[in-house]
Amino acid sequence: MLILAVNPGSTSTKIAAYQDELCLWKEVIEHSAQELQPFARISDQSSYRIEKIQEVLREKGQKLEVFAAIVGRGGLLKPLPGGTYLVDEYLAAQCQNAPGGEHASNLGAIIAFHLGQRIKAPAYIVDPVAVDEMEAVARLSGLPELPRLSQGHALNMKAVARKVARQLGKAYHEVNLVVAHLGSGISVTPHRRGLMIDVNNANMEGPFSVERCGTLPAALLVKLCYSGRYSETEMLKKILKEGGLYAYLGTKDAREAERRMQEGDARAKLVLEALAYQAAKEIGAMTTVLLGEVDRIILTGGLAHSEFITGEICRRVSFLAPVEIIPGEEEMESLVLGALRVLRKEEEALVYRA
Numbered sequence: 001m002l003i004l005a006v007n008p009g010s011t012s013t014k015i016a017a018y019q020d021e022l023c024l025w026k027e028v029i030e031h032s033a034q035e036l037q038p039f040a041r042i043s044d045q046s047s048y049r050i051e052k053i054q055e056v057l058r059e060k061g062q063k064l065e066v067f068a069a070i071v072g073r074g075g076l077l078k079p080l081p082g083g084t085y086l087v088d089e090y091l092a093a094q095c096q097n098a099p100g101g102e103h104a105s106n107l108g109a110i111i112a113f114h115l116g117q118r119i120k121a122p123a124y125i126v127d128p129v130a131v132d133e134m135e136a137v138a139r140l141s142g143l144p145e146l147p148r149l150s151q152g153h154a155l156n157m158k159a160v161a162r163k164v165a166r167q168l169g170k171a172y173h174e175v176n177l178v179v180a181h182l183g184s185g186i187s188v189t190p191h192r193r194g195l196m197i198d199v200n201n202a203n204m205e206g207p208f209s210v211e212r213c214g215t216l217p218a219a220l221l222v223k224l225c226y227s228g229r230y231s232e233t234e235m236l237k238k239i240l241k242e243g244g245l246y247a248y249l250g251t252k253d254a255r256e257a258e259r260r261m262q263e264g265d266a267r268a269k270l271v272l273e274a275l276a277y278q279a280a281k282e283i284g285a286m287t288t289v290l291l292g293e294v295d296r297i298i299l300t301g302g303l304a305h306s307e308f309i310t311g312e313i314c315r316r317v318s319f320l321a322p323v324e325i326i327p328g329e330e331e332m333e334s335l336v337l338g339a340l341r342v343l344r345k346e347e348e349a350l351v352y353r354a
Contacts, residue, residue, distance in 0.1 A: 001343060004064075004115070005335045006053065006072045008107040011036070013049050015056060016332040017067075020340065026332065027056050042103065043096045046110045053111070070116045071339040072108030073331065074128020076100025078354050079150060082131040082158055082196065084338040086349040087113045087123035094354060100130055124349065126338030127155040131196065138198040138289075152187035152199040153301065159334035160300045160326045161191050167324075168295060175295045178286045178321070180279055180313070182303035183329065184252075185212050188282040190289040198289050200282060203240060207278035210252045210303070213243030214278065245271060254303055261308070276312035283317045294321035301329055 002024075007014040011033075016026040029052045031045075039045045057064060074085070076098040085091065092113035095106040109125045116123035131154035141148045157179040158172075165172045173194030181187045185202030186209045200206030200215075208214040216239075225235055238247075246252045248271045249260070260268035287294050297317055299310050304327035314323050341347040 001068045001340070002066050003336050003339050003343075004067045004070050005332045005339075006070065006108055006111050006115075007331050007335065008049060008073060008104045008111065010042075010104045013052065013107075013111075014332060015053055016336075017062065018332075018336045021333075021337070023333070025060065029053065029056060043098075043106055043110065046107055046114065049107060050111055050114060053115070064115065065119045067119065067121055069122050069124060069339050069343060070112040071124045071126060071335045072110075072112030073105045073155070073335065074108060074125035074130070075106030076103050077128055077130045077352060079130055079132030080128070080352065081133055081350070082127045082154055083350045084124050084126045084342045084347060085128075085352050086342075087116070087125055088351070089113070091125075091352045094352070099354065103129075105129060122342075122349075124339045124342065126335050127158045129154065131158075133195040133197060134199065135197045149201050149204070150196070150199055151201045151203065152189055152196070153181040153183065153185075153202075153329070154196065155331060155334050156300060156329045157181050157187065157189055157191075157196070159330065159337065160298050160324075162337075163326065164296050164298055164324050176290045176293050177296050177298060178283055178290070178294055179298045179300065180283055181301040181329075182279060182299060182309065183209070183301035185209050186214070186279055186282070186301075186303075188279070188286050190286040192290055198286065207282050208244035208275060210245040210254055211241050211243060213239045213247070245275065254306055254309070258306065258308055272308060273312060276309045277316070279309075280313045280316035283313070284320065287317075287320050292320070297321045297323045298326060299323060300326045302327070304328070 001020055003018045005016045011031050013029045017024045075095050078099045087109045092110050095109045098106045112123035132150035134150045139147050161177050161179055162172045165175045177191040179189055186207045187199055187202045189196045189199040205215045249257050257268045257272055303309050304325055310325050342349045
């Protein structure tokens, strides 16, 4: 069963062909600023990107008609449960003007739908960013005007959760897990019987990461916002792109920070320890959501390649539950596995309606 996976990014489109779980090939199609400049909105790029995908298929001598399904990265839809969604005309149209705003991931459903239509094959998206399975009690922040929002690395977190459940000889809906995605943002979420019942929105709260501030002292943040030193745009950039590791050390490369630490830089060591410390605190907090009934803690994402960071986290949380480290983010594999679960009738495809 051949499946084509499509993962659009802001300046690239990743595609991969799988035969069942086996990856046959992967390609990254780069898009220059000049090529993208004519498009007023990201969602207007779909025809251009589809042609680029077809060029790669022609170069490889790969006919589109051989694929049993097309699966794309899910975008900023309305809050929805996790799972594999059939991309029909309605869902594809919604992604043209996604409720959550403009984002390259919205193109995943649009491209998958149009390619699928050409060969009369089903198109799917899997565990999009908009996955929301939070319980009502988790949504209260302390101010009614500022509800906590569910937004995290659902695709990768649910994929590694399923993988660890299989290793335990159980189904995903039979285990309790705490999954920490350690990337440019850090998301930590408790998975109770197949549902992500809470999550720190990595753009707004939780541990600081390589470029994001995470949770900040609220009153001091308000004073800084009204100090006259920064505009709203500058403050948002400071919080989302210029915080964390970058704010303290001037680099967004954790490997560079570790190199400095190994050369005796005490500040680099302190900042890396603090990043791991905050991640461990968030993991500890999420175990309380599961009442301490945790089968495994999972560390994943790019920073999980760091033995120092994972070692520091394990040192602080391993008393709570055994820790599994699954570094990286296998997005393409995760998309394909989601499509396969539907094609093999292990799950039913969900239908999206706003």
